[in-house]
Amino acid sequence: MRRTVFNEDHEAFREMVRDFIAKEVVPSFHEWEEAGAVPRAMYRRLGELGIFGTDIPEEYGGAGQHGFRYQAVFLEETQYACVSFGGYSGHNVVMPYLLSLGTEEQKQRWLPGCVSGELMTAVAMTEPGTGSDLSGIQTSAKLSEDGTHWVLNGAKTFITGGSQADLVLVVCRTSPATAEDRRAGLSILCVDTTSEGFAVGRKLQKIGVHASDTAELSFSDVRVPAANLLGEAGKAFSYLTRNLAHERLVFAVNGVASARAALRLAVDYTKDRKVFGKSVASFQNTKFVLAECAAEIEAAQAMVDKAIELHSAREFTAEDAAKAKLFCTETAGRVIDKCLQLHGGYGYIREYPIARLYADTRVSRVYGGTSEIMKIVIARSLGL
Structure with missing residues (x-):
């Protein structure tokens, strides 16, 4: 389905991010995993590219682009490439707190460094x-x-x-x-x-x-x-409740993008892999499984795109965020599991990206509020 949430500027940003990840991240990502952290120099590089703080006002060093769209593009391209940027997610969660709650002195003191990647x-x-x-x-x-x-x-x-x-x-x-x-x-x-x-x-x-x-x-x-x-x-609890909606939208976007990456990997693998003299993709079971995955992804994508629009209009509620996180992370778990199954034994080998997606996605149903907590939030909105 054609997406309408992004314009030409967002797509130009996407091309820049995609090229950057392919050239500067993918070749050395295994070293980051072994080290258990992203090099600090890479965070400064993200700052140079304008990836941090796209929605931070220009007076604090940001790009002043209101809304979640540029961040969503970066999150999607990261998942499509099956890589991650360590503390990026936590750092990007902090900046809205500083922007919405900070005094003028605090914003001037901290936000420019946050945007440049010098202050993590x-x-x-x-x-x-x-x-x-x-x-x-x-x-x-x-x-x-x-x-x-x-x-x-x-x-x-x-x-x-x-x-x-x-x-x-x-x-x-x-x-x-x-x-x-x-x-x-x-x-x-x-x-x-x-x-x-x-x-x-x-x-x-x-x-x-x-x-x-x-x-x-x-x-x-x-x-x-x-x-x-x-x-x-x-008053922290009310602040956390308000800002957690932003954080949970991050997890929803990541969920859909990781599921889409898994589907692409499974389609490519099953076309190439031969069993009993035929490609795995030629079997009806494979076709049915991948068709189900594609349909689920489209449903989750529609929810995420609507959530991005609501967030940009400042109409995205805590209940909306709970629904998006619950549905999209649970969908990602199901889809990635099915796609790994189609890889057979190779899907369990870490050198195959599907294995990384499988392991990385599991925590999305736990952090930022478990799926069970999301259900409680949703149930309360129903008066239960």
Whole structure:
């Protein structure tokens, strides 16, 4: 089906991104996976190409292109090439927080470096004992007696880009929860990772997304300047709810694009692979499976494109995001599994891109809110 969400400028940007990935990323991507992280120089390269901060206003170093379309193009081309950019996703999630919640001084201080790739960021919500239930956050911060600093203590885990970040947005408790609202009292502190008492723990070994550094972080009496409070104290939960819609749209776009990449790989492989003297693609079962995959992808693509339009019109709700993330990531899981099956034993060999897609996609139904949490959000919107 012909897509109408992108114009000529977006497609020109797509050609640039596609050429860049083919020439500068694909040849060395296996080295990134072995290292467990993307080279810092590559983030600066993304900044040079204008890939960071396309929707950040020009006064802060961005391109000033409102909306999600340019980011969607980059995400799609990344998945089509079966590569990833490590802390890129976390970094791109942080910038909307800074733009929407930051003071003018904070935006001038941080956003230009974010856009150039000189200042890499991460957001730290999840804790060892607290996943989707943010109201259970134990990391805490108390204001010093003179009111100049917050003193931060606690630990975070599963932090994308955590070992390479220069600035981490830490969700912490600055006042007790109330009986009426367990989510009250949460705040966001922007923590300089060179601060005394900040430490990066283990880099976690994952079954997929190997080029992305995922780390444990700890805070021991870290003194955070009062000027690094993002937004108002005690209102973080409402900020997170609002900005999670953007993050979940990222996962939806990635899901559809990865499924489309898997379908292309399966079509090419089954045309070339011979069994019993015939190509695998010539068997009716293969044709039916791939036809089902193609139809599912088109349905998910239609949802994503509508979501992109709503996001650009500032009409994309938390419920919309939950539906898009749930449907598109679950679809990607089904499609990629079927496409791997058609590769036979070779589909389980890491040198084949389908194996990377299979391992990388599994986490999309967990992070950013599990599929089960998405169902709860949707059910609430139905009055249930």
